[in-house]
Each structure stands twice: as structure tokens, then as C-alpha cells.
Amino acid sequence: TKASLTIDPAFAIADVDPRLFGSFVEHLGRCVYTGIYEPGHPAADENGFRRDVLDLVRELGVTVVRYPGGNFVSGYRWEDGVGPDRPTRLDSAWRSIEPNTFGLGEFIKWTRAAGVEPMMAVNLGTRGVQEAIDLLEYANHPSGTHWSDLRRKHGDAEPYDIRLWCLGNEMDGPWQLGHKTADEYGRLAAETARAMRMIDRRLELVACGSSGATMPTFGTWEATVLKHAYDVVDYVSLHAYYEPIDGDVATFLASGDRMEAFIADTVATCDHMRAVTRSTKRINLSFDEWNVWYMRKFQAQESTLEWRHAPPLLEDHYDVTDAVVVGSLLIALLRHADRVRVACQAQLVNVIAPIFAEPGGPAWRQTIFHPFAQASRYGRGRVLRVEPQTPVYECAAGEVGLLHATAVQAEDGTVTLFAVNRSQTDALELAANVRALGDGVRVLEHTVLTDEDLGARNSAAEPDRVRPRPVTGTGIDTGTLHASLPPVSWNVIRLG
Numbered sequence: 001t002k003a004s005l006t007i008d009p010a011f012a013i014a015d016v017d018p019r020l021f022g023s024f025v026e027h028l029g030r031c032v033y034t035g036i037y038e039p040g041h042p043a044a045d046e047n048g049f050r051r052d053v054l055d056l057v058r059e060l061g062v063t064v065v066r067y068p069g070g071n072f073v074s075g076y077r078w079e080d081g082v083g084p085d086r087p088t089r090l091d092s093a094w095r096s097i098e099p100n101t102f103g104l105g106e107f108i109k110w111t112r113a114a115g116v117e118p119m120m121a122v123n124l125g126t127r128g129v130q131e132a133i134d135l136l137e138y139a140n141h142p143s144g145t146h147w148s149d150l151r152r153k154h155g156d157a158e159p160y161d162i163r164l165w166c167l168g169n170e171m172d173g174p175w176q177l178g179h180k181t182a183d184e185y186g187r188l189a190a191e192t193a194r195a196m197r198m199i200d201r202r203l204e205l206v207a208c209g210s211s212g213a214t215m216p217t218f219g220t221w222e223a224t225v226l227k228h229a230y231d232v233v234d235y236v237s238l239h240a241y242y243e244p245i246d247g248d249v250a251t252f253l254a255s256g257d258r259m260e261a262f263i264a265d266t267v268a269t270c271d272h273m274r275a276v277t278r279s280t281k282r283i284n285l286s287f288d289e290w291n292v293w294y295m296r297k298f299q300a301q302e303s304t305l306e307w308r309h310a311p312p313l314l315e316d317h318y319d320v321t322d323a324v325v326v327g328s329l330l331i332a333l334l335r336h337a338d339r340v341r342v343a344c345q346a347q348l349v350n351v352i353a354p355i356f357a358e359p360g361g362p363a364w365r366q367t368i369f370h371p372f373a374q375a376s377r378y379g380r381g382r383v384l385r386v387e388p389q390t391p392v393y394e395c396a397a398g399e400v401g402l403l404h405a406t407a408v409q410a411e412d413g414t415v416t417l418f419a420v421n422r423s424q425t426d427a428l429e430l431a432a433n434v435r436a437l438g439d440g441v442r443v444l445e446h447t448v449l450t451d452e453d454l455g456a457r458n459s460a461a462e463p464d465r466v467r468p469r470p471v472t473g474t475g476i477d478t479g480t481l482h483a484s485l486p487p488v489s490w491n492v493i494r495l496g
């Protein structure tokens with residue numbers, strides 16, 4: 001089976017915003033407690049932050065981290081997580097006991113240790129404008145007022161300077177505490193945005209879009225919210241999770257195309273509202289929750305959950321196919337880097353996560369860690385339009401290309417081709433026209449993530465069972481790159 005494409009720096013999509021490589025930490029299961037934070041763990045630092053996890057977060061190449069939720073934020077009182085008195089509360093979103101020993105100040109300290117930018121969500125489920133601006137004053141105002149002086153009293157003299165804020169979470173979802181109609185939410189988001197901007201003019205604000213492309217309100221939700229809030233927000237959010245349904249791997253492997261369609265439809269809706277509102281600005285996208293999630297497995301156990309602190313929830317263990325799909329989702333995001341400026345893989349540790357941390361034990365890389373780390377490392381620069389010519393197959397997602405690909409040119413001129421072969425049976429023989437890169441261009445490296453056993457996973461006992469491995473035989477001959485992409489594989493080919 002053959003496929004081809006052209007790599008030419010003359011045809012660029014956009015410069016990648018580094019915030020495309022974001023992640024998400026929610027008070028959910030063991031993401032915070034026994035994930036990033038575990039006082040008493042042998043690897044914990046003086047703040048209780050796990051150093052082994054911090055090392056992996058840095059290696060993963062995460063740039064921005066969304067916090068504190070998720071469904072959790074829609075019932076959250078941020079004041080519970082600051083200062084010396086930390087009440088224990090019920091978190092009804094995840095039927096968990098929340099001791100609030102980790103809160104805003106700890107999170108900011110952790111982001112500094114991890115070298116990431118914080119992205120904070122305000123509660124627009126059970127709360128509103130006043131609590132949002134109180135939180136903003138606590139976080140960003142230097143001093144001399146009730147909330148800013150309280151932050152100082154709590155030991156943080158310097159403002160947190162959080163620029164990127166989510167106006168609630170998944171407010172279109174009936175499962176959300178304080179779920180609203182599009183008109184109700186649109187008004188509240190606009191009022192909150194206006195009030196927040198009156199306190200701090202440097203903010204970037206994200207309005208909730210749809211919790212998924214299959215939501216019955218998708219499309220009209222975004223249009224209605226933007227009717228109210230177009231002028232005062234910068235981004236609309238998208239959330240999407242993918243899993244194989246009834247063993248349909250062919251459709252699962254097409255998840256990247258579904259993500260691209262979701263992005264294109266949301267962009268169209270935002271631009272429609274640009275025309276309707278006669279605005280000159282453009283609304284960009286924050287894909288602030290995306291991943292493979294075996295959600296049906298979780299839904300089957302949801303009704304049996306008991307009230308517990310940090311229960312093991314949503315602890316998916318990913319295999320080779322999952323990693324290839326995650327690679328394809330990263331390709332989808334890069335291919336739309338002109339409009340998707342922020343994206344957060346959900347979530348960072350333990351909860352549907354690239355990093356797994358055993359309580360009291362080791363931390364290790366899940367299979368999906370690798371495509372993210374490689375995309376973050378080599379996907380910085382300018383995305384090129386590669387226009388793959390590829391055989392197609394039919395599945396529930398429609399007609400889908402076997403090859404899914406994109407290329408990014410770094411500042412130093414090197415080009416990285418990211419390519420997924422979705423065929424479950426055949427290698428794809430790729431011929432890429434690279435003449436525009438000049439005579440001297442060489443293959444620096446071709447790594448492949450695949451396995452004879454597509455169900456192979458990593459574990460504490462075998463943490464490196466699945467990882468990208470270098471392959472030989474990839475080369476350039478008179479301006480054409482030749483590479484063989486194995487069935488169900490994630491490929492990173494670096495040229496320079």
C-alpha cells in the first residue's frame with residue numbers, strides 16, 4: 001500500500017502556540033492526592049510534591065496545566081483551599097471526600113516547580129461573578145485589599161499572575177452541577193468576563209463550548225453563548241474523548257478525523273458569529289480536554305461509588321493502539337494550529353493519564369506518554385500543509401485515510417514529519433517529496449511506536465515495554481523520502 005505527500009516550507013498553516021501541549025490536573029481520583037502530591041512519599045519534596053512525577057512532567061514537555069476541574073470546579077469553593085483552615089467537603093461530582101489540603105497556593109507552587117503556566121477555572125455552576133472576581137483579586141492583585149492581603153498573609157507576597165482563565169466547565173452538560181441553558185450560561189459568562197477584565201486587563205478568557213460533538217446542543221450552544229459573549233472572550237472550549245466501541249478498532253483509529261471535523265465545525269460556528277456580531281476580532285479554540293478514555297467502563301461502575309478520599313477513578317491502562325490514536329489526535333491538533341491555540345490532554349497523572357504513579361511506589365510512563373512527549377519536543381515551530389495522498393477505508397466515521405500526517409518546521413530549519421498508519425494489516429510505503437528542503441537534507445532519525453502485540457501495555461514491572469524505537473532503512477533519494485510505516489504505528493521522522 002502506498003501513500004505520498006509533499007513537504008514544502010512555502011506552504012505553512014501557522015506557528016504553533018506552545019500551549020497546544022497543555023495538560024489538566026483535576027481534583028479527581030488520584031490525580032492530585034497520591035498523583036502530583038503525596039507528602040510522606042519517599043520522592044516527595046518539602047511541599048509534598050512527588051519529585052519522580054515532576055521529572056516525568058518535565059520530560060513530557062507540558063507547557064500549561066488547567067486546574068482545578070473539570071466537573072469538580074462546578075461545586076468548588078476556592079476559599080476552602082487557601083490559608084490554615086481547610087474544611088473537609090463532599091465533592092458530589094466524583095462522590096469523593098475532599099480534604100482541601102491541596103489548593104490554589106499549592107497548585108501555583110507546583111506549576112513553578114514543574115515549569116508550566118497555570119490555567120485556572122472559575123466555578124460558574126454553583127457560584128457566580130462575585131466569587132470569580134474575589135478569586136481573581138486573591139490571585140492577581142498585588143496588595144492593599146482584603147483578598148490580596150489575605151494571599152500575602154498566607155505566605156505569598158507576589159501575585160500569581162494567572163492570565164488564562166476558563167469561565168466554568170462543561171456548562172452544556174446535564175451532569176454538570178449548575179448546568180445551564182446556552183442563554184443562561186452565555187449571559188453569566190459575559191458578565192463574569194466583563195467583571196474579571198475590570199480587575200485585570202491582561203486576561204485571556206475561555207468560554208465553555210460543547211462537551212462533545214455529539215451533544216444535542218452542539219453548534220447552537222456555541223452560537224448562543226457567543227451572541228452574548230463574543231466581545232469579551234478570547235476562546236471557545238472543546239472537549240472530546242475517544243474509545244473503541246464494541247471492539248470497532250477501525251473507527252477508533254479514525255478518532256483524529258473526528259477531532260478535525262469537530263474543530264472545523266466549531267471554527268465555522270465562531271466565524272459565523274463573527275459575521276453576525278460584525279466583529280473584527282476572531283475567536284480561537286481551547287481544546288482543553290482531549291484524550292482516549294474508556295468512559296463506558298467508568299459509567300458502568302459510577303452508581304456503585306462510595307464516598308472516599310482519593311479513590312482510584314478513571315485509571316485507564318493504555319495499550320499500543322491507544323498510543324497510536326493519541327498520536328493521531330496530536331496530529332489533528334497540529335493540523336489546526338491556526339485556530340487551536342490552547343489544548344490540554346486530560347489528565348496528567350493517574351486519571352486517564354500519560355503518567356502513572358503508584359501510591360508510595362514508583363511513577364512510570366504509560367504508552368500514550370510517548371507520542372505527547374515527541375510532539376511537544378519536535379512539534380514546536382511552523383506547521384506545514386502536507387496534503388497527504390492516501391488510500392482510504394470505510395468505517396463508522398465515514399471514509400478515512402490510512403495515512404494521517406502533519407509536518408512541523410523548527411526555528412533551526414529541521415523538519416519533523418508525524419505520521420500514523422491506520423491500516424491494521426499492511427505497512428504503508430510512504431514517498432514524500434522533500435525537494436523544497438534542499439539537496440543537503442538528510443534523515444536524522446525515524447522512530448516508530450508499534451508492537452506485534454497491539455494490546456501491550458507498560459506497568460511498574462515493565463515500564464518501558466512500549467516505547468518509540470529507532471528504525472533503519474528510511475532515506476532520501478533524489479528529493480524523495482522513502483519510509484515504511486508498519487500497521488497501526490506512530491512515526492516520527494526528523495529531517496535536517
Ligand code: AHR
Nearest residue numbers: 026070071072169170346
Ligand atoms: O476529565 C474527566 C471529566 O471529563 C472532567 O471532569 C469533565 O470536565 C469531563 O466530562
